[in-house]
Amino acid sequence: MKRLVLLGASGSIGKQTLDVVKQHPDLFSIEALSVGKNIESLKEILSDFDIKEVCVQQQEDCEILQKEYPSIHFTYGEDGLKYLSELEEYDVLVNALVGFVGFMPTLSAIRHKHDVALANKETLVVGGELIKRALEEYGCKLYPIDSEHSAIFQCLQGNRSEDVKRLIITASGGAFREKTRDELKDVTLADALAHPNWSMGDKITVDCANMMNKGFEVIEAHWLFDMPFEKIDVVMHQESIVHSMVEYVDGSVMAQMGTPDMRLPIQYALSYPDRFERKADALDLCSVGELHFKEPDVRRYPLLALAYQCGEKGGNKPAVMNAVNDVANEAFRNGEIPFLMIEDLIITAVNTVPFKKIETVEDLLEANKWGHQFALEKIKGVKQ
Numbered sequence: 001m002k003r004l005v006l007l008g009a010s011g012s013i014g015k016q017t018l019d020v021v022k023q024h025p026d027l028f029s030i031e032a033l034s035v036g037k038n039i040e041s042l043k044e045i046l047s048d049f050d051i052k053e054v055c056v057q058q059q060e061d062c063e064i065l066q067k068e069y070p071s072i073h074f075t076y077g078e079d080g081l082k083y084l085s086e087l088e089e090y091d092v093l094v095n096a097l098v099g100f101v102g103f104m105p106t107l108s109a110i111r112h113k114h115d116v117a118l119a120n121k122e123t124l125v126v127g128g129e130l131i132k133r134a135l136e137e138y139g140c141k142l143y144p145i146d147s148e149h150s151a152i153f154q155c156l157q158g159n160r161s162e163d164v165k166r167l168i169i170t171a172s173g174g175a176f177r178e179k180t181r182d183e184l185k186d187v188t189l190a191d192a193l194a195h196p197n198w199s200m201g202d203k204i205t206v207d208c209a210n211m212m213n214k215g216f217e218v219i220e221a222h223w224l225f226d227m228p229f230e231k232i233d234v235v236m237h238q239e240s241i242v243h244s245m246v247e248y249v250d251g252s253v254m255a256q257m258g259t260p261d262m263r264l265p266i267q268y269a270l271s272y273p274d275r276f277e278r279k280a281d282a283l284d285l286c287s288v289g290e291l292h293f294k295e296p297d298v299r300r301y302p303l304l305a306l307a308y309q310c311g312e313k314g315g316n317k318p319a320v321m322n323a324v325n326d327v328a329n330e331a332f333r334n335g336e337i338p339f340l341m342i343e344d345l346i347i348t349a350v351n352t353v354p355f356k357k358i359e360t361v362e363d364l365l366e367a368n369k370w371g372h373q374f375a376l377e378k379i380k381g382v383k384q
């Protein structure tokens, strides 16, 4: 029995993690979980699962819920997330938070000798070096939930990493893959949320539309698999059936395929090295018929190129890129800025911020704050 702490339980990955646990009640249990402000969703979860510890975002919700559910211990905010990740009695932290807020719980869990199944890619984008150091120091493991990284992780099994020639990350191209740059000027949130293949949370779906997400995934792959950036390529693949590939020095290319269903990578992150049965639609390649691949156009998706540059440069650059994206993505979703301004803000910020090394958590918090303030000021200017 693997005992889990699940952060971000009411989000897309969180809900699908609960599905996986429900399918295997003899193998997994949820000891503790967090949600944001979705209290309705929390109440549904609490009627299905026996949970001992819950963290919510707001103090007010925490106080009301504590009276309603006296047998559960409630906490709130970032301190609550830290508290859950530092609990003694569990095996794996499933981090399905969105944005920078996911970093500290990952680090805290590792520092308390817990393995982490990671869906929060921002953790590695902003603080890959700190996380890697902590994993070595505390002897813990990080299992990827992101579908591309799960695919690569699966393709690496039974092989030596020194025999890898390159990692090939596939990209669907998101909602706007058929649009020209000019047509992107007036796109709406509803347009951006219409992802052709995957059903995901709003923030990441917008990140897919401008390929910030794919840029993050390149940096994530660099840290997860200890691979230099020149050995990580991105290939456009519109069907989202090949979830990523590994090419070896002898020319062999291993691919992992499946229907676009996040419950598979979630389950593998939790079952590894075993494979458990799963009730799901089988992949029928004959009905898929054709698979397409092409080179990404970096002028069409400047954030992908920027992510490579930030990853190479390291220091505070990736953290600033992420911080500005967190704010700008949200501002676009709130209708405050046009779609293409997300890109403009990120590029300007990364080129403006003076380079600094990230040696401590404080350095990281400072870089994140710098990016936040930069983005908020620019967005305030647009609103006036």
Ligand code: MG
Pocket: 146, 147, 148, 217
């Ligand atoms: Mg992905």
